[in-house]
Amino acid sequence: MDSYDKLSQLYEKRQQISLGGGEERIARQHEKGKLTARERIDYLLDQDTFVELNTHMRSRGSDDDPSPCEGVVTGYGKIDGRKVYLYAQDFTVNGGSLGEVHAQKICAVMDLAAKTGVPIVGLNDSGGARIQEGVSALDGYGKVFYRNAIYSGVIPQISVIMGPCAGGAVYSPALTDFVIMVEQTSQMFVTGPKVLKAITGEEISAEDLGGAAVHNKVSGSAHLKAPSEKEALDQVKVLIDYFPQNNRETPVESKSQGEKKDPAMIASIVPENPTRPYDVRNVIKEVVDNDTFFEIHPSFAKCIVVGFARMNGKVIGLVCNQPKCMAGGLDIDASDKASRFIRFCDAFNIPLVTLEDVTGFFPGVKQEHGGIIRHGAKLLYAFSEATVPKITVILRKAYGGAYVAMNSKAIGADLVFVWPNAEIAVMGPEGAASVIYAKEIQQSDDPETTKQKKIEEYRSRFATPYHAAGLGMVDDVITPEETRSSIIQALDMLEGKSEARPFKKHGNIPL
Numbered sequence: 127m128d129s130y131d132k133l134s135q136l137y138e139k140r141q142q143i144s145l146g147g148g149e150e151r152i153a154r155q156h157e158k159g160k161l162t163a164r165e166r167i168d169y170l171l172d173q174d175t176f177v178e179l180n181t182h183m184r185s186r187g188s189d190d191d192p193s194p195c196e197g198v199v200t201g202y203g204k205i206d207g208r209k210v211y212l213y214a215q216d217f218t219v220n221g222g223s224l225g226e227v228h229a230q231k232i233c234a235v236m237d238l239a240a241k242t243g244v245p246i247v248g249l250n251d252s253g254g255a256r257i258q259e260g261v262s263a264l265d266g267y268g269k270v271f272y273r274n275a276i277y278s279g280v281i282p283q284i285s286v287i288m289g290p291c292a293g294g295a296v297y298s299p300a301l302t303d304f305v306i307m308v309e310q311t312s313q314m315f316v317t318g319p320k321v322l323k324a325i326t327g328e329e330i331s332a333e334d335l336g337g338a339a340v341h342n343k344v345s346g347s348a349h350l351k352a353p354s355e356k357e358a359l360d361q362v363k364v365l366i367d368y369f370p371q372n373n374r375e376t377p378v379e380s381k382s383q384g385e386k387k388d389p390a391m392i393a394s395i396v397p398e399n400p401t402r403p404y405d406v407r408n409v410i411k412e413v414v415d416n417d418t419f420f421e422i423h424p425s426f427a428k429c430i431v432v433g434f435a436r437m438n439g440k441v442i443g444l445v446c447n448q449p450k451c452m453a454g455g456l457d458i459d460a461s462d463k464a465s466r467f468i469r470f471c472d473a474f475n476i477p478l479v480t481l482e483d484v485t486g487f488f489p490g491v492k493q494e495h496g497g498i499i500r501h502g503a504k505l506l507y508a509f510s511e512a513t514v515p516k517i518t519v520i521l522r523k524a525y526g527g528a529y530v531a532m533n534s535k536a537i538g539a540d541l542v543f544v545w546p547n548a549e550i551a552v553m554g555p556e557g558a559a560s561v562i563y564a565k566e567i568q569q570s571d572d573p574e575t576t577k578q579k580k581i582e583e584y585r586s587r588f589a590t591p592y593h594a595a596g597l598g599m600v601d602d603v604i605t606p607e608e609t610r611s612s613i614i615q616a617l618d619m620l621e622g623k624s625e626a627r628p629f630k631k632h633g634n635i636p637l
């Protein structure tokens with residue numbers, strides 16, 4: 127073969143490999159409304175930035191094995207100018223199933239991403255462990271899981287589920303920081319519908335068992351969903367914009383520092399009556415830079431709202447009670463959702479801003495028996511553990527254990543601001559008055575009037591911000607209009623904060 131032939135051979139191989147499992151299977155993929163692995167990469171990355179790695183890797187002793195790329199395309203490129211590593215499973219090749227070499231290729235990009243401090247994105251579309259490879263496939267999964275775990279908190283890891291994701295395969299996405307699913311065409315389950323029917327007799331469709339809706343709303347195993355593959359990949363681009371490249375860097379500041387329109391707007395959103403609901407997302411929108419709030423887990427545990435935003439161009443992580451849902455009470459799922467988000471922000475140097483309006487940890491047998499104690503403890507642990515700048519604004523009420531858990535001074539908040547009509551107390555005035563003035567109310571001639579009098583007495587004595595401010599538990603009482611500027615100044619002053627913790631191998635967060 128002369129050098130011309132060798133070049134022709136290379137081009138031919140490239141052409142053949144680029145077709146994955148062949149035109150027929152590509153057509154089938156398109157018929158399902160799915161893109162191919164390479165089309166997904168093309169859409170996700172900046173034009174002409176993709177560099178493919180290990181293109182010619184194949185299973186040992188498989189010279190004639192027509193498994194282009196071993197069913198996974200791996201490499202690196204850029205998203206809006208930012209470096210990323212990625213892998214995209216190719217369903218047209220053995221159903222994107224994971225064998226030994228497929229796993230080696232994924233591990234190789236994960237190792238490079240960790241060594242160079244660059245985020246990694248996994249585009250999952252796979253029938254799971256490659257059945258023909260038996261235990262080698264399982265071992266391959268193990269190697270991927272190991273890397274997901276040891277690189278957690280080192281580089282951001284994002285998973286997009288773009289097809290089936292069955293069996294133990296779901297545990298790689300589950301170990302990553304964010305999971306995005308495509309509606310109707312992606313599913314995640316440990317045990318699929320057919321096996322489920324055989325084992326438990328339960329009959330359910332794949333979509334109802336593990337589709338995007340169920341994992342976003344019910345199980346919380348996915349953080350985001352999108353109606354199309356392109357929209358799911360757009361969400362990856364948005365996420366990457368908020369992240370630093372790794373745990374030693376801070377997020378890139380935006381140059382366009384959107385000014386707010388009218389600071390007075392914010393006061394009109396929160397009703398004075400502490401029992402009246404409102405949507406905290408309307409407060410968030412007035413506080414952060416225009417159009418920068420990106421909610422995470424919007425369909426799950428709706429009584430807490432978490433997400434990324436920018437303030438004066440700087441990235442923040444928001445953790446906010448949602449009074450329009452269960453009066454803003456904290457339940458098991460809300461505690462889990464917030465804790466995981468807080469830990470991501472802390473790992474990647476993203477300051478935390480808490481907007482608080484909370485009645486307490488949610489009462490009830492279901493919550494108690496479901497483990498609200500250990501789940502709620504996660505929230506206390508996560509805020510206490512976090513060493514990034516931590517700012518709290520109490521908008522209205524802050525009662526009981528939930529007051530402590532929502533980033534109070536006692537568990538390490540750097541700065542706490544409170545609005546003038548806020549109530550900070552062990553419990554709401556109604557409950558408190560009926561306990562501590564029970565005898566007086568009972569023995570009075572007009573118990574109802576006495577009760578109302580005692581509630582007001584309690585409210586003016588204990589349920590005010592000035593009691594807590596007098597004890598140094600809040601730094602300042604601010605007007606709603608001053609909220610945005612106070613947070614921006616606080617973020618500025620807390621920049622470069624450094625806080626040490628006692629030496630330990632690692633903590634033991636309640637799970």
Ligand code: HXC
Pocket residue numbers: 151219220221222223252253254255256257258264267268290292293294295318
């Ligand atoms: C090898 C596989 C495969 C697998 C699919 N294929 N799954 N090959 N190992 N696990 C191949 C098929 O043979 C077929 O090859 C092609 O991929 C497309 O599959 P279809 O069945 O035609 O596609 P579709 O109808 O869309 O169904 C997709 C599917 C189904 C739902 C994923 O293929 C399926 O149920 N596969 C098995 C899923 C599973 O049980 N996996 C093991 C999970 S256990 P051709 O040549 O015809 O194109 C597991 C353990 C991991 O993963 C543990 C880690 C610790």
